[in-house]
Amino acid sequence: MASYGALAAHLRTMGTLTLRMSFADVEAITGKLPPSARTVRQWWENDPDKLQAREGWLAAGYETSAVSIARQTVEFVRTAGPGPRPTAAGPGR
Numbered sequence: 341m342a343s344y345g346a347l348a349a350h351l352r353t354m355g356t357l358t359l360r361m362s363f364a365d366v367e368a369i370t371g372k373l374p375p376s377a378r379t380v381r382q383w384w385e386n387d388p389d390k391l392q393a394r395e396g397w398l399a400a401g402y403e404t405s406a407v408s409i410a411r412q413t414v415e416f417v418r419t420a421g422p423g424p425r426p427t428a429a430g431p432g433r
Contacts, residue, residue, distance in 0.1 A: 342370040344394075344396035347396040348395060348399040348400040358415060358416065359402075362411075366414065380409075386404055402416040403417055
């Protein structure tokens with residue numbers, strides 16, 4: 341079973357506004373994701389009634405903004421909440 345709190349802890353350490361991760365990268369942090377995470381885009385919805393969202397990215401002040409089932413990637417965008425102040429990534433930073 342995946343540990344979505346581990347994902348929240350990881351995201352809280354990030355100081356970026358956006359972060360793209362492969363599903364495999366997410367699994368390296370959380371442990372095995374359910375098969376639906378790889379096949380059903382709605383699994384990644386920003387719905388606080390869903391355990392993975394509530395205890396994962398939403399708890400860290402992020403939302404999902406782009407999910408690609410074909411590429412097996414998810415993009416998290418900082419919205420608010422706990423964690424370091426976001427910084428824009430770019431040259432010279």
